[in-house]
Amino acid sequence: MDTGQLLRAQGISKSFPGVQALSKVDFTLRRGEIHALMGENGAGKSTLIKALTGVYEKDAGMVWMNGREIHPKSPLQAQDMGISTVYQEVNLCPNLTVAENIFIGRYPRKRMLIDWETMNRRSQELLERLDLYIDVKQSLSSYSVAVQQMVAIARAVDISNGVLILDEPTSSLDTNEVKQLFAVMRKLRNEGLGIIFVTHFLDQVYEITDRITVLRNGKLVGEFETEQLPRTQLVSHMIGREWNPDDAAGSKQARKGENQPFVIAKGLAKRGSIEPIDLTIHRGEVLGLAGLLGSGRTEVAKLIFGIDKPDEGEFTIDNAMMSSMYPRKAIQQGFGFTPEDRKVAGIVGELSIRENIVLALQAREGLFKALSVRKQKEIADHYIQLLRIKTPSSEQKIENLSGGNQQKVILARWLATQPKLLILDEPTRGIDVGSKLEIRKLILELAGQGISVLFISAELEEMVQCCDRVVVLRDKNPIGELAGADMTEDRIMHMIAEGGLTHDQTGGIGA
Amino acid sequence: MKSLYGRISHNNIIIFATLLLLVLLYGAGSFQYTGFFSQQVFLNLFIDNAYLIIVATGMAFVIISGGIDLSVASIVALVSMVAGSLFQQGANAFVVILASLAIGVLFGLGHGYLIARFKLHPWIVTLAGMFLARGISYLISTESIVISNSFFNEVSQYKIRLFGDGFISISVVIALVVVVAAILGAKYTAFGRAIYALGGSEKSSMLMGLPVERTIVSVYALSGFMSALGGVVFTFYTLSGYSLHLLGMEMDAIAACVIGGILLTGGFGYLIGPMLGVICTGIIQTLIMFQGTLSSWWTKIAIGFLLFLFMAIQRLIVMQKDRGATKSARRKPAATLQNQPKSVNKIGNL
Ligand SMILES: Nc1ncnc2c1ncn2[C@@H]1O[C@H](COP(=O)(O)OP(=O)(O)OP(=O)(O)O)[C@@H](O)[C@H]1O
Ligand SMILES: [Mg+2]
Numbered sequence: 001m002d003t004g005q006l007l008r009a010q011g012i013s014k015s016f017p018g019v020q021a022l023s024k025v026d027f028t029l030r031r032g033e034i035h036a037l038m039g040e041n042g043a044g045k046s047t048l049i050k051a052l053t054g055v056y057e058k059d060a061g062m063v064w065m066n067g068r069e070i071h072p073k074s075p076l077q078a079q080d081m082g083i084s085t086v087y088q089e090v091n092l093c094p095n096l097t098v099a100e101n102i103f104i105g106r107y108p109r110k111r112m113l114i115d116w117e118t119m120n121r122r123s124q125e126l127l128e129r130l131d132l133y134i135d136v137k138q139s140l141s142s143y144s145v146a147v148q149q150m151v152a153i154a155r156a157v158d159i160s161n162g163v164l165i166l167d168e169p170t171s172s173l174d175t176n177e178v179k180q181l182f183a184v185m186r187k188l189r190n191e192g193l194g195i196i197f198v199t200h201f202l203d204q205v206y207e208i209t210d211r212i213t214v215l216r217n218g219k220l221v222g223e224f225e226t227e228q229l230p231r232t233q234l235v236s237h238m239i240g241r242e243w244n245p246d247d248a249a250g251s252k253q254a255r256k257g258e259n260q261p262f263v264i265a266k267g268l269a270k271r272g273s274i275e276p277i278d279l280t281i282h283r284g285e286v287l288g289l290a291g292l293l294g295s296g297r298t299e300v301a302k303l304i305f306g307i308d309k310p311d312e313g314e315f316t317i318d319n320a321m322m323s324s325m326y327p328r329k330a331i332q333q334g335f336g337f338t339p340e341d342r343k344v345a346g347i348v349g350e351l352s353i354r355e356n357i358v359l360a361l362q363a364r365e366g367l368f369k370a371l372s373v374r375k376q377k378e379i380a381d382h383y384i385q386l387l388r389i390k391t392p393s394s395e396q397k398i399e400n401l402s403g404g405n406q407q408k409v410i411l412a413r414w415l416a417t418q419p420k421l422l423i424l425d426e427p428t429r430g431i432d433v434g435s436k437l438e439i440r441k442l443i444l445e446l447a448g449q450g451i452s453v454l455f456i457s458a459e460l461e462e463m464v465q466c467c468d469r470v471v472v473l474r475d476k477n478p479i480g481e482l483a484g485a486d487m488t489e490d491r492i493m494h495m496i497a498e499g500g501l502t503h504d505q506t507g508g509i510g511a
Numbered sequence: 512m513k514s515l516y517g518r519i520s521h522n523n524i525i526i527f528a529t530l531l532l533l534v535l536l537y538g539a540g541s542f543q544y545t546g547f548f549s550q551q552v553f554l555n556l557f558i559d560n561a562y563l564i565i566v567a568t569g570m571a572f573v574i575i576s577g578g579i580d581l582s583v584a585s586i587v588a589l590v591s592m593v594a595g596s597l598f599q600q601g602a603n604a605f606v607v608i609l610a611s612l613a614i615g616v617l618f619g620l621g622h623g624y625l626i627a628r629f630k631l632h633p634w635i636v637t638l639a640g641m642f643l644a645r646g647i648s649y650l651i652s653t654e655s656i657v658i659s660n661s662f663f664n665e666v667s668q669y670k671i672r673l674f675g676d677g678f679i680s681i682s683v684v685i686a687l688v689v690v691v692a693a694i695l696g697a698k699y700t701a702f703g704r705a706i707y708a709l710g711g712s713e714k715s716s717m718l719m720g721l722p723v724e725r726t727i728v729s730v731y732a733l734s735g736f737m738s739a740l741g742g743v744v745f746t747f748y749t750l751s752g753y754s755l756h757l758l759g760m761e762m763d764a765i766a767a768c769v770i771g772g773i774l775l776t777g778g779f780g781y782l783i784g785p786m787l788g789v790i791c792t793g794i795i796q797t798l799i800m801f802q803g804t805l806s807s808w809w810t811k812i813a814i815g816f817l818l819f820l821f822m823a824i825q826r827l828i829v830m831q832k833d834r835g836a837t838k839s840a841r842r843k844p845a846a847t848l849q850n851q852p853k854s855v856n857k858i859g860n861l
Contacts, residue, residue: 055718076720091718093711095778096704104708105701105721113699155719 006194012061018392021047022218029194036205039215040432041404042390053078082162094141099123102155131180145172165196171430174293268313273299277478284450288467296476305337306330336414340425349399354380383412423454460489525772529787536794544801550677556793561682562745567767567785569737576730577710577777578633583738584760585644590742592648595656595752604662619735623728648754655753682744693782710777
């Protein structure tokens with residue numbers, strides 16, 4: 001394989017007010033390789049990508065492509081030079097159709113005019129290669145984040161011509177989609193493309209990448225061959241000290257008030273989103289909802305928090321029958337909810353970290369009992385420290401934080417309300433390895449204090465570690481429950497897979 | 512072929528609502544007043560409002576891009592004054608038309624440049640442009656100027672006969688050509704689609720590699736051009752220049768866009784909409800004229816009411832959209848089931 005240098009960056013520096021996001025970083029991408037860019041939340045990965053592709057003007061440094069120096073001033077120019085990018089934040093237009101999002105800026109034409117038919121057909125083909133069968137004539141906003149992510153990838157892959165950059169493309173994808181994506185990435189690599197890949201999933205790094213560049217606090221730690229770098233050492237490089245995963249993991253403690261039911265749902269159902277389900281959440285219990293994307297996990301959470309209205313079923317909190325639920329009532333009852341799709345539903349970009357954190361607390365207290373700014377600052381600073389949110393101060397606008405740190409702020413928002421029931425929908429998505437374990441530890445501590453947690457995660461390991469009980473969902477149906485020693489990753493997977501495959505022994509189950 | 516019902520979607524339902532309203536209003540008028548249901552009454556709607564159709568269509572592009580242009584009415588007045596004073600000095604009609612259009616485009620380019628380059632808010636910039644244009648027309652003269660150019664006179668008087676004894680003016684032809692070009696341009700050119708993308712998300716457009724600044728500058732230049740063209744057509748219609756012409760008409764243009772289903776938040780709408788909106792308000796005006804005793808201010812009240820109604824409809828549609836926003840992909844089930852368990856295992860094992 002040709003190992004010639006494709007893209008080389010030297011001495012890249014970039015600072016924002018109060019933050020040195022990158023200082024003198026070197027980076028080399030070779031032809032025909034997949035190169036992981038690793039680092040904790042706020043290490044500077046996305047900033048490096050944006051500096052390379054002309055979104056940010058770099059303070060210092062030079063970039064060469066195929067040996068020639070380049071100065072892209074905008075993503076458009078970078079594209080013309082052969083660098084196509086999927087940025088961390090969703091970078092598509094929700095009001096346009098799926099097909100347009102893939103082809104905008106480079107429409108197929110017939111007699112000077114845009115040829116919609118060809119565009120739709122080619123989009124369909126392109127997405128089918130990623131195993132995605134959707135109506136490309138629908139507007140993008142009518143699809144889930146996972147689908148939108150796949151569309152963004154399809155667009156970048158189709159444009160790519162030399163260099164493809166993917167900034168956390170897999171954070172909202174299901175396993176099957178990740179598989180399809182990897183298949184495409186391998187094919188492109190064999191064709192000689194260079195791919196930069198950012199993720200916080202170590203398994204994915206070891207599955208697909210050839211080299212790893214590690215950043216820490218905006219500085220280059222080093223470049224390594226993936227095969228020669230053990231995991232613990234990779235993480236040690238990222239966090240800057242020796243890493244021992246066993247130290248960090250918390251353990252399930254004896255719980256106060258267990259077996260005291262707190263929330264009981266009987267036959268809760270909503271047509272088209274979830275079939276009747278019975279759920280009991282005890283005090284101080286971590287109850288997991290397992291299942292694939294679209295199995296109804298999120299839908300259950302939304303019913304309980306009152307975002308969606310059930311068609312049927314009963315709902316009691318502390319033995320008191322609830323005739324209806326809506327989010328404000330849920331908050332008053334002491335519920336907290338971190339939604340799955342934080343990019344859309346969670347952050348208020350223009351507000352500061354402090355304001356974002358006290359938002360839910362203020363909502364519960366009512367608008368007229370204002371919290372003093374000093375008190376707000378205290379709360380914010382507490383959580384900034386607890387969750388290791390990387391920021392110069394609590395007054396920073398949340399949209400200036402790195403993706404993972406924004407996520408932590410949303411988590412802090414609900415922790416600050418000191419809820420009785422905390423609903424966590426994929427709380428660790430996009431969060432770095434170290435903080436992930438911190439958050440798991442925190443969940444266990446909360447449960448120890450008698451707080452109930454409804455926990456949703458695609459990472460089964462995380463589920464097994466945190467949960468006391470796991471309810472397994474499949475195709476919008478509850479299909480079983482596991483607890484205690486039965487609750488292993490294999491068993492959960494088995495149940496998820498078995499629902500429709502009882503006679504098929506070749507389903508690749510177990511491992 | 513899909514049935515009509517199948518073709519109604521979230522996106523075009525407002526257009527259908529506007530069409531329905533049009534038919535209802537016109538039907539009510541025909542039922543109530545003799546002489547309302549005549550070809551010429553209908554055609555007059557276009558003759559009297561040709562300039563507004565053009566201006567509102569330009570405005571629609573700006574609104575779809577996520578902006579607003581408050582200067583349109585002043586530019587029409589300025590163009591009428593420039594035309595008037597140039598004719599006084601004996602200028603040729605074509606020179607006058609070219610100069611008028613150039614003025615509009617220059618204003619638009621200025622607006623666009625300030626908005627794109629310095630990230631200023633379009634409300635502020637075009638408000639300034641509105642005062643500036645109105646101010647310059649005062650400078651030219653505070654009196655109204657009568658235009659007696661032979662070419663303008665001829666165009667003004669010329670009647671294009673249709674079947675029967677109906678007729679339209681040349682201005683109507685210009686307006687219809689503009690609308691057709693706008694519809695095609697919006698759907699079939701890269702510039703048109705970039706405007707929609709911009710209205711959907713400016714940041715995403717930039718990250719996707721669209722020429723954001725160029726598009727912003729162009730869309731305001733286009734609106735300036737349309738305002739100037741509207742000004743020329745308006746001058747054909749009134750044959751006079753006056754600095755107080757059409758005070759507040761920018762709001763009529765915005766209203767026409769809203770009634771025609773152009774979402775003020777940007778990113779949505781069909782370019783046939785503004786014309787339908789203009790005709791709607793035109794019918795209301797005609798109704799009140801036929802009624803005879805009501806003051807013409809009732810037109811404003813009716814339009815205000817309609818605006819509320821259409822805003823409410825738009826809001827409902829947006830809310831509906833948000834609610835239904837979680838379609839996931841349909842997959843080939845067999846492939847999915849067999850592949851998943853294995854890789855679920857791989858993820859998340861530290
Ligand atoms: N527009 C901005 N204004 C101010 N500070 C910024 C801006 N963008 C990034 N930063 C800061 O620069 C640092 C690096 O951020 P960056 O987004 O590159 O991190 P990252 O490595 O991508 O993290 P993550 O894994 O969470 O995505 C962070 O401390 C962040 O707060
Ligand atoms: Mg990032």
